[in-house]
Amino acid sequence: GAEPVEAGIELGWHKYLGEKGCFVGMSGFGASAPAGVLMKHFGLTAENVAAKAKQLLGR
Known part of the structure; x- marks a missing residue:
């Protein structure tokens, strides 16, 4: 899956x-x-973006 990060x-x-x-x-x-x-x-924090990415990667 994809994880775009957009300040919009x-x-x-x-x-x-x-x-x-x-x-x-x-x-x-x-x-x-x-x-x-x-x-x-x-x-839109580094912690949240990293957590979502790990979730997508199944970690």
């Missing part, structure tokens, strides 16, 4: 992911906060 909306990515892919990024819009807070809120 997920709209349109699912057609590229297949059944086993996962998306790391925004699932909505309109949030307002400092960048670091928003990145954590939407799961």
Whole structure:
């Protein structure tokens, strides 16, 4: 499966992911906060991206 990481909306990515892919990024819009807070809120952290990648690889 694929794991795109996008500091933007997920709209349109699912057609590229297949059944086993996962998306790391925004699932909505309109949030307002400092960048670091928003990145954590939407799961755009190194820890979360690594965890999702390990999950895809079956580790």
